[in-house]
Amino acid sequence: SYELTQPPSVSVSPGQTARITCSGDALSDQYTYWYQQRPGQAPVLLIFKDDERPSGIPERFSGSTSGTTVTLTISGVQAEDEADYYCQSADSSGSYVFGSGTKVTVL
Amino acid sequence: EAQLVESGGGLVRPGGSLRLSCAASELTFSNHAMNWVRQAPGKGLEWISYISGRNTTIYYADSVKGRFTISRDNSKNLLFLHMNSLKAEDTAVYYCATSFIDAFHIWGQGTMVTVSS
Numbered sequence: 250s251y252e253l254t255q256p257p258s259v260s261v262s263p264g265q266t267a268r269i270t271c272s273g274d275a276l277s278d279q280y281t282y283w284y285q286q287r288p289g290q291a292p293v294l295l296i297f298k299d300d301e302r303p304s305g306i307p308e309r310f311s312g313s314t315s316g317t318t319v320t321l322t323i324s325g326v327q328a329e330d331e332a333d334y335y336c337q338s339a340d341s342s343g344s345y346v347f348g349s350g351t352k353v354t355v356l
Numbered sequence: 357e358a359q360l361v362e363s364g365g366g367l368v369r370p371g372g373s374l375r376l377s378c379a380a381s382e383l384t385f386s387n388h389a390m391n392w393v394r395q396a397p398g399k400g401l402e403w404i405s406y407i408s409g410r411n412t413t414i415y416y417a418d419s420v421k422g423r424f425t426i427s428r429d430n431s432k433n434l435l436f437l438h439m440n441s442l443k444a445e446d447t448a449v450y451y452c453a454t455s456f457i458d459a460f461h462i463w464g465q466g467t468m469v470t471v472s473s
Contacts, residue, residue, distance in 0.1 A: 275425075282457060284401075294459055294460060297457070337401075337403075339458040345391070352403070
């Protein structure tokens with residue numbers, strides 16, 4: 250399997266935009282998925298297939314991709330967005346890999 | 357609303373065994389591929405095993421291959437993880453999750469496994 254690299258932390262003021270990157274050699278060939286995990290809770294799927302939102306996920310969450318780097322953008326950050334965020338992808342052998350995680354702090 | 361509930365976690369000594377269960381409700385269980393994902397205390401998520409809906413395909417992460425066995429009983433809407441030769445580094449919250457097109461859609465609340473003497 251391979252590694253997905255995320256920044257350990259991102260800090261943002263309420264109402265501003267947070268961008269979380271995820272880098273990996275295979276990301277240009279595989280879809281990327283994003284999850285939000287609040288403290289003490291299970292992860293929640295935020296973005297699938299690079300840039301699609303499941304029903305019920307607010308529009309302020311969006312995904313984009315450029316080569317081997319994908320980005321989760323949170324527009325108009327709210328206090329409730331303070332959480333850990335993980336990217337995830339698959340490799341050709343059937344394994345799944347998660348990024349190292351990014352802690353978003355709302356100042 | 358679809359729900360997954362894990363059980364079976366607890367304290368086990370190094371080298372011991374444990375079986376985790378995941379009970380599914382409000383979904384057609386056999387239509388869903390299932391996974392186990394774990395999270396060590398203060399650490400990130402780690403996928404460890406996958407089983408297809410009809411039990412025909414199984415994958416493991418290298419970290420558990422040869423020690424853990426995933427299985428399912430579609431007649432009872434149950435997913436299992438049999439864990440043998442447990443090590444301290446297996447200490448984690450274990451989540452079951454459905455997957456579809458490589459995304460984990462529905463997650464359980466997790467069950468804690470502590471491997472310690």
